[in-house]
Amino acid sequence: MGMADAATALFTRHLKFDPADPYWPDRDRFILSAGHGSMLIYALLHLTGYERPTLDDLRNFRQLHSPTAGHPENFELAGVEVTTGPLGQGVAMAVGTAIAERHLNAVYSDDLVDHWTYVIAGDGCLMEGVNHEAVGLAGHLKLGRLIVLWDDNEITIDGSTDLSRNEDVVARHVAAQWHVTECDGLDADDVSRAIEEAKADSRPSLIRCKTIIGFGAPNKQGTAATHGAALGKDEVEAARAELGLEPKEFTVPNDILSAWRAFGQQGAAERASWLERLEASGTKQEFLDRISGKADESWLKPYVDGLIGNPPTVATRKASEMALEVINAAVPSTIGGSADLTGSNNTKTKALQPLTADNYGGRYIYYGIREFGMAAAMNGMALHGGVIPYGGTFLVFTDYARPAIRLSALQKAKVIYVMTHDSIGLGEDGPTHQPIEHLQSLRAMPGLNVFRPADAVETAECWALALASQEPSVLALTRQNLKPVRTEAVDGNLCARGAYRLKAAGNARKVIILATGSEVEIALAAAERLEGQGIGTDVVSMPSSELFDAQPAAYREDILPDVSNREILRISIEAGTTFGWERYTGLHGLRIGIDRFGVSAPAKDAYEFFGLTPEAVAMRVLDHMKARGIQ
Ligand SMILES: Cc1ncc(C[n+]2csc(CCOP(=O)(O)OP(=O)(O)O)c2C)c(N)n1
Numbered sequence: 235m236g237m238a239d240a241a242t243a244l245f246t247r248h249l250k251f252d253p254a255d256p257y258w259p260d261r262d263r264f265i266l267s268a269g270h271g272s273m274l275i276y277a278l279l280h281l282t283g284y285e286r287p288t289l290d291d292l293r294n295f296r297q298l299h300s301p302t303a304g305h306p307e308n309f310e311l312a313g314v315e316v317t318t319g320p321l322g323q324g325v326a327m328a329v330g331t332a333i334a335e336r337h338l339n340a341v342y343s344d345d346l347v348d349h350w351t352y353v354i355a356g357d358g359c360l361m362e363g364v365n366h367e368a369v370g371l372a373g374h375l376k377l378g379r380l381i382v383l384w385d386d387n388e389i390t391i392d393g394s395t396d397l398s399r400n401e402d403v404v405a406r407h408v409a410a411q412w413h414v415t416e417c418d419g420l421d422a423d424d425v426s427r428a429i430e431e432a433k434a435d436s437r438p439s440l441i442r443c444k445t446i447i448g449f450g451a452p453n454k455q456g457t458a459a460t461h462g463a464a465l466g467k468d469e470v471e472a473a474r475a476e477l478g479l480e481p482k483e484f485t486v487p488n489d490i491l492s493a494w495r496a497f498g499q500q501g502a503a504e505r506a507s508w509l510e511r512l513e514a515s516g517t518k519q520e521f522l523d524r525i526s527g528k529a530d531e532s533w534l535k536p537y538v539d540g541l542i543g544n545p546p547t548v549a550t551r552k553a554s555e556m557a558l559e560v561i562n563a564a565v566p567s568t569i570g571g572s573a574d575l576t577g578s579n580n581t582k583t584k585a586l587q588p589l590t591a592d593n594y595g596g597r598y599i600y601y602g603i604r605e606f607g608m609a610a611a612m613n614g615m616a617l618h619g620g621v622i623p624y625g626g627t628f629l630v631f632t633d634y635a636r637p638a639i640r641l642s643a644l645q646k647a648k649v650i651y652v653m654t655h656d657s658i659g660l661g662e663d664g665p666t667h668q669p670i671e672h673l674q675s676l677r678a679m680p681g682l683n684v685f686r687p688a689d690a691v692e693t694a695e696c697w698a699l700a701l702a703s704q705e706p707s708v709l710a711l712t713r714q715n716l717k718p719v720r721t722e723a724v725d726g727n728l729c730a731r732g733a734y735r736l737k738a739a740g741n742a743r744k745v746i747i748l749a750t751g752s753e754v755e756i757a758l759a760a761a762e763r764l765e766g767q768g769i770g771t772d773v774v775s776m777p778s779s780e781l782f783d784a785q786p787a788a789y790r791e792d793i794l795p796d797v798s799n800r801e802i803l804r805i806s807i808e809a810g811t812t813f814g815w816e817r818y819t820g821l822h823g824l825r826i827g828i829d830r831f832g833v834s835a836p837a838k839d840a841y842e843f844f845g846l847t848p849e850a851v852a853m854r855v856l857d858h859m860k861a862r863g864i865q
Pocket residue numbers: 268270271319320321322355356357358359385387389390391447461
């Protein structure tokens with residue numbers, strides 16, 4: 235209610251959109267970062283003539299199967315660009331949509347890409363830590379196409395903002411090289427004037443809209459009581475009287491509705507002329523393919539053939555860089571980056587130029603030490619469309635980026651996280667930097683591909699899978715060198731199965747060892763020892779447990795015969811928590827991993843200390859077989 239006038243100014247006088255084609259690529263992006271105010275965007279979409287939400291949808295606000303979810307969800311309604319609700323992330327994603335817009339503008343010119351990103355943000359969005367990262371990044375990249383309208387109502391859930399904030403929000407934005415202006419948020423003309431001013435400035439803009447929360451509810455406005463709780467019948471009626479609205483619920487007077495529908499049609503002519511420009515551009519198909527997220531896949535086979543012919547002993551972070559050299563040439567929509575660990579994450583390939591305020595055409599972003607801001611920006615870039623963002627940090631710092639990784643998964647944002655230093659194998663940096671629970675906790679997240687490749691071939695295959703997936707992916711990569719485990723040519727992408735038999739038992743099969751990433755070579759060497767004692771051992775590489783779980787039952791049964799079969803012992807080896815591995819080993823199996831924090835030591839010593847060596851593994855397997863009476 236407090237931002238209704240500001241939103242009216244934006245939607246009727248500035249925002250470029252066409253409800254007849256909500257995904258028109260050159261539309262302006264509107265992001266309601268204050269997602270708890272979802273009814274504002276639902277009302278705007280309804281009034282301007284989007285197919286949904288209908289009046290019935292509005293009646294069914296927050297009910298099961300209604301698209302008018304508690305918070306705006308991009309997968310529920312066209313016109314909702316990104317999913318918001320976790321405060322702060324809307325602004326941070328908007329930084330990404332603004333980056334994508336400028337980049338594509340540099341590639342395709344004003345004719346095809348020339349639009350703005352508008353945000354409505356509350357006090358909460360500006361208080362969250364990620365806001366500081368987002369504001370810093372946007373200021374640095376001089377994202378003048380980004381305009382944030384701040385609903386400055388001085389109220390949050392607990393009451394007055396005086397309870398928890400005394401910082402000068404405006405000064406903070408000015409310090410971050412933003413343009414800031416103020417307006418009366420309850421006066422559409424004044425808001426519109428401020429938007430004009432913001433558009434004329436080449437910096438990102440914050441418009442401080444002075445508002446009253448719950449404006450129009452005569453007895454409750456200006457208080458936290460209007461934040462989320464229902465106003466109640468009496469106060470709703472009083473508000474209707476105060477605002478001069480129809481007394482009947484869910485009715486929009488005809489003259490008001492037709493005026494809004496007319497506003498909704500203002501963009502049609504602009505879209506028509508854009509379509510003409512697209513036809514005349516000579517790049518129509520390429521542009522549309524890019525927007526649809528297509529990525530060339532023909533690079534994989536020749537590249538893998540080359541690796542098989544000459545298998546390298548490299549860290550998988552290096553293998554990732556090698557794959558990226560080929561991918562970045564074949565897939566022009568990739569935009570790489572790192573949160574200040576470029577040389578460690580191996581994310582920058584030779585030909586990539588930095589994306590900067592002076593060169594938006596570049597394809598590599600120095601995000602600075604802003605893991606959360608980077609991840610949220612990548613969500614915005616991916617959902618803008620036309621670019622496939624990938625970005626790196628250490629796997630342990632997925633914790634810093636986690637709320638945005640979760641939103642990548644929820645929103646099906648095609649973001650690729652290049653997470654290196656994926657275990658104690660990073661060595662001397664010690665337990666603060668050594669991930670333990672991270673792989674399993676990421677695997678527990680729905681809708682996220684977690685890949686942990688074992689060598690250069692698997693790394694390339696996992697990259698191909700990540701690029702082909704519509705879901706986000708995490709690539710967990712080593713710092714330390716790994717021996718090649720895939721040295722024979724095969725048809726197709728073995729990692730697509732999630733897990734596959736890398737080595738079949740020579741003797742009668744008694745043991746199946748499942749391993750991921752750097753532990754696959756340990757599994758192979760341990761298996762050799764066991765075979766030497768007549769114990770047939772399969773080694774299964776499992777780069778993705780999610781993809782394995784999605785295989786047909788017969789395939790899973792072939793790789794892992796019935797879990798209740800106690801004649802075959804199943805072992806898992808992963809240099810991280812053993813938590814969760816019982817789903818593949820069964821309770822009577824053996825889980826080899828690390829259920830404590832790591833140690834600061836050279837990688838080799840750390841592996842020895844934790845018993846992650848072929849000798850120690852073979853010993854534990856033999857002991858376990860003896861204890862269980864397996865011959
Ligand atoms: C990350 C996060 N923390 C907490 C919440 C719960 N929450 C929803 S709205 C809100 C207060 C927001 O205040 P403000 O942005 O000023 O919104 P207003 O009350 O003015 O509408 C809180 C704490 C949330 N949605 N996201």
